[in-house]
Each structure stands twice: as structure tokens, then as C-alpha cells.
Amino acid sequence: MPLLEELNRRIDDKTSDLVGLTVDLIRIPTINPPGDAYTPCAEFIGRRLLSRGFQVEYVRAHDTPGDSDRFPRTNIIARREGRAPGKTVHFNSHIDVVEAGDGWTLDPFGGDVRDGKIYGRGSCDMKGGLAASIIAAEAYIEAYPDFFGAIEISGTVDEESGGFGGVAHLASKGYFSRPRVDHVIIPEPLNKDRICLGHRGVWWAEIETFGKQAHGSMPFLGDCAVRHMGSVLSAFEDELYPQLAQKRTEMPVVPEGAKQSTMNINSFHGGEGEPGTHGKPLDYSGLPSPNVPDSCRMVIDRRFLIEEDLGTVKGEVVGILESLKSSRENFNYAITDLMEVLPTMTDKDAPVVKAVSDGISEVLGRQPDLVISPGTYDQKHIARIGHLHDCIAYGPGILDLAHMADEYVGIEDMVQSAKVMSYAIHALLTEGRA
Numbered sequence: 001m002p003l004l005e006e007l008n009r010r011i012d013d014k015t016s017d018l019v020g021l022t023v024d025l026i027r028i029p030t031i032n033p034p035g036d037a038y039t040p041c042a043e044f045i046g047r048r049l050l051s052r053g054f055q056v057e058y059v060r061a062h063d064t065p066g067d068s069d070r071f072p073r074t075n076i077i078a079r080r081e082g083r084a085p086g087k088t089v090h091f092n093s094h095i096d097v098v099e100a101g102d103g104w105t106l107d108p109f110g111g112d113v114r115d116g117k118i119y120g121r122g123s124c125d126m127k128g129g130l131a132a133s134i135i136a137a138e139a140y141i142e143a144y145p146d147f148f149g150a151i152e153i154s155g156t157v158d159e160e161s162g163g164f165g166g167v168a169h170l171a172s173k174g175y176f177s178r179p180r181v182d183h184v185i186i187p188e189p190l191n192k193d194r195i196c197l198g199h200r201g202v203w204w205a206e207i208e209t210f211g212k213q214a215h216g217s218m219p220f221l222g223d224c225a226v227r228h229m230g231s232v233l234s235a236f237e238d239e240l241y242p243q244l245a246q247k248r249t250e251m252p253v254v255p256e257g258a259k260q261s262t263m264n265i266n267s268f269h270g271g272e273g274e275p276g277t278h279g280k281p282l283d284y285s286g287l288p289s290p291n292v293p294d295s296c297r298m299v300i301d302r303r304f305l306i307e308e309d310l311g312t313v314k315g316e317v318v319g320i321l322e323s324l325k326s327s328r329e330n331f332n333y334a335i336t337d338l339m340e341v342l343p344t345m346t347d348k349d350a351p352v353v354k355a356v357s358d359g360i361s362e363v364l365g366r367q368p369d370l371v372i373s374p375g376t377y378d379q380k381h382i383a384r385i386g387h388l389h390d391c392i393a394y395g396p397g398i399l400d401l402a403h404m405a406d407e408y409v410g411i412e413d414m415v416q417s418a419k420v421m422s423y424a425i426h427a428l429l430t431e432g433r434a
């Protein structure tokens with residue numbers, strides 16, 4: 001169709017603009033934690049979209065984790081109304097990036113462009129996707145100024161730390177619900193030919209075992225909390241892990257290893273504090289003192305499947321702890337929930353899935369893979385708080401490069417994704433219209 005050719009041509013013509021925009025975004029070091037430079041980044045996006053006829057709003061998430069006058073949680077939401085009312089397509093990107101870490105051969109916040117790639121922290125996850133969605137929307141509006149409905153673009157904070165000051169906050173204010181919004185695309189780096197329908201569930205909990213302090217030379221006078229925790233670990237190895245390996249999902253999770261229930265042990269602390277904890281100076285290098293520990297704590301990170309329910313997931317762990325309580329002398333424990341997120345999976349026949357699939361087959365000449373992410377992202381808040389289920393993740397970039405040294409995004413990938421996105425805007429805004 002001529003419109004598609006028109007969109008393709010406009011996006012090709014905007015390639016250097018797309019590269020420049022991505023580089024400018026990378027150069028704003030929005031590192032989380034602590035949540036640096038959120039306001040200048042939001043304002044940079046806002047100024048650009050304001051000049052393209054969008055209405056721009058800044059929403060600070062007061063009193064959410066990390067928010068302070070020094071590190072304000074500033075989100076930007078931009079909306080461009082069409083000629084007449086209709087559906088709204090929303091592109092949501094997080095503007096925060098994780099710390100650069102070691103191992104870079106280039107400046108992580110320099111935005112170097114070489115060999116068809118843009119390097120920098122956040123290039124792939126996910127400033128390249130944000131820039132692609134902005135270019136897609138701008139190209140669409142230029143090609144089709146009399147469109148029906150509305151296009152929204154948001155830049156939100158704190159995705160890397162749970163999204164509480166970002167999408168969760170906005171969703172609680174109605175920004176991600178009908179009738180304001182109908183379709184949401186999150187340009188996370190899932191590769192240009194894959195559509196991510198959702199993610200597995202998460203349960204984080206802290207388990208503590210208790211003991212009794214005594215001098216380390218006479219441990220029989222005390223009761224070692226670390227040994228009690230050791231019995232929890234061996235029960236996990238003997239009973240829980242084999243059980244988890246048996247649980248397979250019908251969800252199309254990638255990579256293959258995540259098609260089953262999994263559990264990581266995030267941390268394990270018992271006894272005397274390490275340097276930097278429990279009042280010990282960071283540079284303490286002396287010997288520990290001989291104490292029998294009276295407390296041991298472990299944080300577990302259990303990822304579960306859409307076929308499982310959270311009650312059963314928790315019950316498996318609590319069941320192990322309870323049976324140790326009845327079989328092991330003086331065993332006592334406490335368990336505290338730290339976070340829970342239910343699995344979510346958008347229907348593969350949902351309008352946004354169809355629109356982006358058609359875009360991928362038009363632009364790339366092949367059918368997309370429909371996948372599920374092993375970990376969660378902001379879609380959880382859109383589903384659970386916004387009650388909006390026509391939502392996917394789709395964007396340029398190779399997922400494995402996210403959070404690594406020398407992270408990059410391919411320019412050709414961004415151009416092709418922008419074409420897919422503009423095609424999807426058209427399909428979603430004209431759906432059902434003659």
C-alpha cells in the first residue's frame with residue numbers, strides 16, 4: 001500500500017535524526033540507583049515532543065522509593081490528538097539505566113557511533129527503543145496528519161528497580177487504563193522480529209532461622225542459626241529443586257531453560273556482619289570474633305509459571321520449613337514476603353499483537369516469534385493496576401546485551417523496528433474504519 005511506502009521512506013530519511021536522538025539520550029546518565037538526571041532527561045524528551053505538537057505533562061512520583069528533591073522521580077507523558085476521536089496507541093519506555101559497571105572499552109555515556117552501532121549504557125535497554133518509537137510516531141503524524149485517535153509516548157522512571165515511581169505510579173493515576181489508552185507497546189529490547197506477550201511470576205521472600213549465641217569455643221552451649229539454615233538448603237536441594245524441574249509451562253518463555261519453574265538464592269547472611277554492615281567500618285580487616293550466630297537470613301527469588309498459583313508456590317517452601325520444625329531439634333524460622341508479581345500473558349489474538357505481527361511480516365518478510373520474558377518488566381503494572389491487557393513488549397536490540405559492558409544497539413535494527421511501529425500505529429488507529 002502507498003502509505004506503507006510513504007512511512008518507510010520517511011523513516012529512512014530520518015535515520016540520522018534517529019541516531020542523533022539516541023546518542024543525546026545516552027549522554028544523559030539516568031543511572032538507577034540512585035535515579036540520576038531523571039528530570040533533565042524527561043524535559044529533553046518533553047521539549048522535543050512539544051515541538052511536534054504533543055501536549056506534554058510531567059508527573060513526579062512523590063513519596064515513592066528513592067524520591068527526594070535531589071533525586072526526583074520525574075516521568076513524562078506526551079499525547080498527540082488526531083483530527084477526530086478514536087483509539088489511543090501508547091508507547092512506554094523506561095528512561096532509567098543500570099550502572100555502567102566495569103569492563104567498558106568505550107565511554108558508557110559517550111554515545112559512540114561506529115560500524116552501524118550506537119554504544120552506551122542504555123543504548124539497547126532501552127533508549128534505542130524509545131528513540132525508535134518517537135521517530136515512528138513523528139513519521140506517522142507527518143505522513144498522515146488527519147489521523148483518528150491519539151498517540152502517546154511516555155518516558156518513565158525506575159523500571160530497573162521495580163517501576164514503583166514510574167509505570168506503577170502512573171497506572172494508579174489512570175494513565176494506563178481505558179478509556180484514556182487502548183493499546184500499549186513497550187519498546188524493550190526483545191529483538192526486531194519477536195513480540196513479547198508477558199512474563200513469568202515472581203515471589204521474593206526472606207527466610208530467617210534462629211539460634212542462641214554462645215562462645216565459639218563451646219558451641220554446644222549455644223545453637224547455630226547457620227546450621228539450621230543449612231538444613232533448609234539441603235531440603236531445597238533434595239525436595240524442592242527436583243520438584244521445580246518437573247514443572248514445565250505452555251508459555252513460550254525464552255530462553256529454553258526458563259520454560260520451567262526456577263528459584264535463585266539471592267543472598268545468605270549469618271553471624272557477624274561483614275565490613276560495612278552492623279557498624280563495622282568498610283575497611284575493617286581484622287579477625288572475626290568467635291561467636292555462635294543466633295540469626296541467619298536468606299533471600300529467595302522464585303519465578304513461577306502461569307499454570308501455578310502463588311498460594312501453592314509459597315506453600316511448597318512453607319511446607320519444607322514446617323516439616324523441619326517438627327523433625328529438627330530447636331528449629332525455628334520466620335518468613336517475610338518481599339515482593340510478589342503474578343504472571344501475565346497477553347492473548348495472542350489481541351489487536352496489538354496482530355498489528356505488530358503484520359508490521360513485522362510487511363517490513364521483515366517473516367512471521368514473528370511470540371515469546372514470554374523470564375523476568376518481569378513494566379507490563380505487570382499495566383495489567384494489574386491499569387487493568388489493560390492489550391499490551392506487549394516490542395523493540396529493537398538484543399536482549400542479551402542489556403546490562404553488559406559495551407552495550408550497543410544496531411542502527412538498522414532501530415530503523416526497521418521504527419517502521420514496524422509506524423505500521424502498527426496505522427493498523428491500530430484505522431482498525432474497523434472503512
Ligand SMILES: [Zn+2]
Pocket residue numbers: 094125126159188189
Ligand atoms: Zn529495560
